[in-house]
Amino acid sequence: AKDPVRVLVTGAAGQIGYALVPMIARGVMLGPDQPVILHMLDIPPAAEALNGVKMELVDAAFPLLKGVVATTDAVEACTGVSVAIMVGGFPRKEGMERKDVMSKNVSIYKSQASALEKHAASNCKVLVVANPANTNALILKEFAPSIPEKNITCLTRLDHNRALGQISERLSVQVSDVKNVIIWGNHSSTQYPDVNHATVKTPTGEKPVRELVADDAWLNAEFIATVQQRGAAIIKARKLSSALSAASSACDHIRDWVLGTPEGSWVSMGVYSDGSYNVPAGLIYSFPVTCKNGEWSIVQGLSIDEFSRKKLDLTAEELTEEKALAYSCLS
Numbered sequence: 001a002k003d004p005v006r007v008l009v010t011g012a013a014g015q016i017g018y019a020l021v022p023m024i025a026r027g028v029m030l031g032p033d034q035p036v037i038l039h040m041l042d043i044p045p046a047a048e049a050l051n052g053v054k055m056e057l058v059d060a061a062f063p064l065l066k067g068v069v070a071t072t073d074a075v076e077a078c079t080g081v082s083v084a085i086m087v088g089g090f091p092r093k094e095g096m097e098r099k100d101v102m103s104k105n106v107s108i109y110k111s112q113a114s115a116l117e118k119h120a121a122s123n124c125k126v127l128v129v130a131n132p133a134n135t136n137a138l139i140l141k142e143f144a145p146s147i148p149e150k151n152i153t154c155l156t157r158l159d160h161n162r163a164l165g166q167i168s169e170r171l172s173v174q175v176s177d178v179k180n181v182i183i184w185g186n187h188s189s190t191q192y193p194d195v196n197h198a199t200v201k202t203p204t205g206e207k208p209v210r211e212l213v214a215d216d217a218w219l220n221a222e223f224i225a226t227v228q229q230r231g232a233a234i235i236k237a238r239k240l241s242s243a244l245s246a247a248s249s250a251c252d253h254i255r256d257w258v259l260g261t262p263e264g265s266w267v268s269m270g271v272y273s274d275g276s277y278n279v280p281a282g283l284i285y286s287f288p289v290t291c292k293n294g295e296w297s298i299v300q301g302l303s304i305d306e307f308s309r310k311k312l313d314l315t316a317e318e319l320t321e322e323k324a325l326a327y328s329c330l331s
């Protein structure tokens with residue numbers, strides 16, 4: 001039998017955390033034959049609720065779950081973890097300025113960077129979910145210099161999956177037959193959902209999404225806006241932000257990173273830019289990636305038309321500004 005893997009979830013008493021931990025304990029993230037030990041971190045005001053989640057995990061009697069650590073101590077939470085899902089973050093409340101939220105979150109990510117760097121397993125894979133996800137991940141990377149930059153990522157897989165979902169609904173095809181959409185850039189409303197390389201499996205072979213939809217006006221406007229604003233639409237409907245889809249996408253992100261992407265298909269991940277596609281190096285930016293042997297690589301050589309170029313640049317500009325704002329909060 002395999003040794004259990006320790007998986008950290010921060011903000012585990014929150015609503016994404018509540019959806020995420022049972023998925024991890026069921027093997028959705030690391031596979032049905034991989035035992036896990038869950039490390040759940042939250043802040044002292046949430047300690048009692050966190051303990052309640054721990055009780056429910058015991059009550060669910062998950063065969064793969066070999067232990068649960070529920071704590072408000074970052075060092076205890078980070079010790080020995082090989083996967084870290086960073087969901088905890090300060091929510092933007094009514095009347096708060098962007099800078100105030102940024103300031104709270106960068107200080108959280110700076111201190112958690114140190115705890116992870118000192119106490120996590122040396123090959124720990126980190127996924128940041130809490131917003132502003134790209135910039136929180138960047139701060140974590142900068143303040144955990146001994147964690148390889150390849151190991152620090154942020155979640156844009158939910159946006160990617162939303163794009164697959166919209167195409168599948170529009171064409172009335174199975175979502176599993178749609179592939180190779182791309183989310184470029186920031187996990188924010190400037191993200192660019194790109195279908196120019198996306199295809200659908202049909203009885204007569206793979207066909208481009210553009211050919212099948214045959215409505216460029218819809219693809220270039222409504223589709224993009226729907227994906228960009230889906231988070232707000234969920235809040236409006238549910239009075240709470242998306243949680244089950246965020247949790248499910250976090251599992252997809254880690255599973256594909258660890259176990260690999262299928263031949264011929266890619267996924268979107270927020271990763272440290274090396275300057276590919278003329279995206280400024282040194283940002284955490286969402287790119288199309290393939291994964292193999294536990295490592296992602298950016299898909300190279302895709303053609304970028306003028307329409308796309310503008311959108312890639314716009315979201316990069318926003319990230320450059322966020323980075324500057326984050327640093328101004330730290331100094």
Ligand code: NDP
Pocket residue numbers: 010011012013014015016017042043046087088089090091092108129130131133158231241242243246
């Ligand atoms: P959620 O579990 O709903 O969300 C957690 C974070 O994920 C938020 O920053 C949220 O951003 C973000 N997020 C990223 N992508 C998505 C998405 N697609 N849909 C929804 N959320 C997304 O928040 P809760 O308030 O329920 O839980 C947060 C937990 O974090 C609490 O248990 C709290 O105690 C803890 N916390 C920890 C802190 C710390 O570690 N120091 C500080 C503050 C809170 P957004 O807000 O933009 O929706």
